[in-house]
Amino acid sequence: MPSPTEKQIRAALATVIDPEIRKPITELDMVQGVELGEAGAVTVDILLTVAGCPLKDRLESDIKHALAAVQGVGLVTIRMGVMDQAQRQALTAKLRGGAAEKEIPFGPDSKTRVIAVASGKGGVGKSTVAANLALALAQAGYSVGVLDADIQGFSMPRMLGVENEPTQVDSSILPPVAQGVKVFSMGMLVPPGQPVVWRGPVLHRAVQQFLTDVLWGELDFLIADLPPGTGDVPLSIAQLIPGSELVIVTTPQPAAAEVAQRAGALALQTHQPILGVVENMSWLELPDGSKTHVFGEGGGAQVAANLSQALGSEVPLLGQIPLDQTIREGGDAGLPVVTGATESAAAQAFKQIAAALSDN
Ligand SMILES: Nc1ncnc2c1ncn2[C@@H]1O[C@H](COP(=O)(O)OP(=O)(O)OP(=O)(O)O)[C@@H](O)[C@H]1O
Ligand SMILES: [Mg+2]
Secondary structure (H helix, E strand, O other), rough: OOOOOHHHHHHHHHHHHOOOOOOOOOOOOOOOEEEOOOOHHHEEEEOOOOOOOOOHHHHHHHHHHHHHHOOOOOOOEEEEEOHHHHHHHHHHHHOOOOOOOOOOOOOOOOOOOEEEEOOOEEEEHHHHHHHHHHHHHHHHHOOOOEEEOOOOOHHHHOOOOOOOOOOOOOOOOOOHHHEEEEEEEEHHOOOOOOOOOOOHHHHOOOHHHHHHHHHOOOOEEEEEOOOOOHHHHHHHHHHHHHOOEEEEEEOHHHHHHHHHHHHHHHHHHHHHOEEEEEEEEEEEEEOOOOOOOOOOOOHHHHHHHHHHHHOOOOEEEEEEEEOOHHHHHHHHHOOOHHHOOOOHHHHHHHHHHHHHHHHO
16 A cells, blocks of 8 residues: 655644634644654654643544544554643744734724624523524534623533533634634633622723633634623623624513613714514423413513614614423533434524524
């Protein structure tokens, strides 16, 4: 059997994607050398970004798998080293895609659409909507990040089932990837059970750091899950990312609708476009197929109509999400309905909303 060429080996290595950074290892300058020996033996020198990289085993098996597919490859030896300071800096500079260090990469020239999910009231399903829309966009082939901007009431690590810790590379942080989306949350920094007791200015700095220090890479969408209300963090997001857009979540209840509207009206001041309203917990389907409207009816449409009037431009009702026990269970288990119960009416509704957002 003919021996493989170095070119073939490098081509195979180019199919190996770094599980954290989500780019081919060859583009990340992680392949330091390739040596060919007798009888198709191949030795590859790989440079990890940090020592004790948690995904080392995964990388090793992916490399072996890719090389096994090359004809004539015999014994494969993988030598793992670690990047030095200069190599790491070169990599983080590359990952920032030209944006200077400590600069928010989502300025007017960025191709990333930042969509913040907001509501006036707590517990209406912002985080559920944010998580499911992010997953639906990722399923549609977009590169997606989720910023858990609810610093004090974070929920994304659990909701998206984030298993890995973020890896620090110099002064930057690689966001863990869960179900195909990059996620960053305060929940990854504080020990379980410990409250985050911060005032506005500190929260603002935290949001800023989540945007500057996390290596988000080239995203199509960054979905920001906001805390309830019109407090510090929604304003920080509006200020730090002037091009960000809003999605307003409400339940069908008149009281919730009123408060949701306030969150929307804030957009008048921040000049953020409102992409639309999502009505959550719209109805419960009974075993006989009939629907019962546990939280009343019409809140979503009402908010959309009132915001359209207040803003002087059409704010659509993007969709209605049923009340469904699998949504709650999926959120608790780290497998939101879009990935966990793909055929459910709720998952379909989220996918339609995601499609409407991406066409926008
Ligand atoms: N359509 C739904 N059907 C059933 N349960 C739901 C639905 N939407 C959300 N839930 C559940 O309701 C609870 C609150 O939802 P979620 O955490 O998404 O709301 P939130 O608006 O982000 O809350 P907070 O204001 O506290 O951040 C969660 O347990 C979630 O699983
Ligand atoms: Mg929430």
